[in-house]
Amino acid sequence: MNTNEIMEQFEKYVIANYGRLPKAIVKGEGNYCFDAEGNKILDMFPGWAVSGIGHCHPKVVNAVQKQAAELLHVDNTFYIPAQGKLAEMLSKRAFGGKCFFCNSGAEANEAAMKLARKHTAKEKYKFITAEKSFHGRTFATVTATAQPKYQDGFLPMLPGFDYVPFNDVDALEKAFNDEVAAVMLEPIQGEGGINVATVEYLQAARELCDKHGALLILDEVQTGLGRTGKWFGYQHFDVGPDIITLAKALGGGVAIGAMMATSEVAASLVPGTHASTFGGNPLACSAGIAVIEAIEEEGLLENAINMGSYAVEKLNALKEKHSIIDHIRGKGLMIGIQLNDQGADIVDKCLKKNLRINCTQGNVLRFMPGMTVTKEQIDDAVNILDSVLGGSDNNG
Numbered sequence: 001m002n003t004n005e006i007m008e009q010f011e012k013y014v015i016a017n018y019g020r021l022p023k024a025i026v027k028g029e030g031n032y033c034f035d036a037e038g039n040k041i042l043d044m045f046p047g048w049a050v051s052g053i054g055h056c057h058p059k060v061v062n063a064v065q066k067q068a069a070e071l072l073h074v075d076n077t078f079y080i081p082a083q084g085k086l087a088e089m090l091s092k093r094a095f096g097g098k099c100f101f102c103n104s105g106a107e108a109n110e111a112a113m114k115l116a117r118k119h120t121a122k123e124k125y126k127f128i129t130a131e132k133s134f135h136g137r138t139f140a141t142v143t144a145t146a147q148p149k150y151q152d153g154f155l156p157m158l159p160g161f162d163y164v165p166f167n168d169v170d171a172l173e174k175a176f177n178d179e180v181a182a183v184m185l186e187p188i189q190g191e192g193g194i195n196v197a198t199v200e201y202l203q204a205a206r207e208l209c210d211k212h213g214a215l216l217i218l219d220e221v222q223t224g225l226g227r228t229g230k231w232f233g234y235q236h237f238d239v240g241p242d243i244i245t246l247a248k249a250l251g252g253g254v255a256i257g258a259m260m261a262t263s264e265v266a267a268s269l270v271p272g273t274h275a276s277t278f279g280g281n282p283l284a285c286s287a288g289i290a291v292i293e294a295i296e297e298e299g300l301l302e303n304a305i306n307m308g309s310y311a312v313e314k315l316n317a318l319k320e321k322h323s324i325i326d327h328i329r330g331k332g333l334m335i336g337i338q339l340n341d342q343g344a345d346i347v348d349k350c351l352k353k354n355l356r357i358n359c360t361q362g363n364v365l366r367f368m369p370g371m372t373v374t375k376e377q378i379d380d381a382v383n384i385l386d387s388v389l390g391g392s393d394n395n396g
């Protein structure tokens, strides 16, 4: 089927809850994907950060093929070797906590919020989250997502949530009281526009949580697993969370989510309190193991740092040429290009030239390539962006 036929099929049979680009993707390889017409697209936003080490990384494909032939699924009534192994690998790269596995970012955050209520004192029920946050689309996580556009039409939201401006220590302090069960923050807001937390902010959040007996939950669904140049975003901030949540890049393209909590906090989830039928299944966990191994064996944390600074350097040079670019921000390969104007058009024009990037919040272009990205690929992407901007905006 060609793209038009596939689009017609969607029109008839698939609920239209996504604004889709007019392309059907049929194959992925590293930092490229291919559409139904055979066009090769340079993918600087693979799977919204899911394909964190590029499309179809051979180590992940191999691990999944092997596991699929061995045991696709077994339920959590039994011990699952790959689940234990992945938990140990994550724990040793984080703060030595324990993992609960699920299938998505929203589910990981749901688990985190349930655990926070279960673990803290009875009178504590409130969650504080930040404006421009993004935590998912289920009722609790969309309530936590302090952006009206995601809540409109679904009111009332769940009770017990307070929103504060991001990176504002005073506001956080004012919002705090002894009813707060947890503060949930992204170390770097992704969907919100690549807004990097300040060290003081996360450390103040930690201190306030300690003072009031609340938990600090860091949503690492987008920052997690290496993209920023460290395994977890919080490791840039010298702060210790009680709970982190992961998903997107963890399975290298296979659906998996995880919540990791310190052993003390984790002890509150006893049999019967929380569960997920698919969570921690052998297939997803074997993919997760392969992702971590690939990152280590191929030095991809280092590559994320090096290619991140290379891309920022190139993008800053582009800024000198195009007044529509206000500034570049981010960490590692989590890069936002703040525009002075709307960016949706730029995304469309790039795609016509076989470059895939993303635009969030209307005016922030997101560059989040796979951690295997090369200088040549960054050059290609920047050149295409340059030519696209040249057409719409050029102050010489």
Ligand SMILES: *Cc1c(COP(=O)(O)O)cnc(C)c1O
Residues within 6 Å of the ligand: 103, 104, 105, 106, 107, 109, 134, 135, 136, 137, 186, 190, 191, 219, 220, 221, 222, 223, 247, 248
């Ligand atoms: C994508 C995202 C989520 C939601 O993940 P889903 O897998 O879509 O449920 C939650 N938090 C952050 C920071 C995200 O980027």
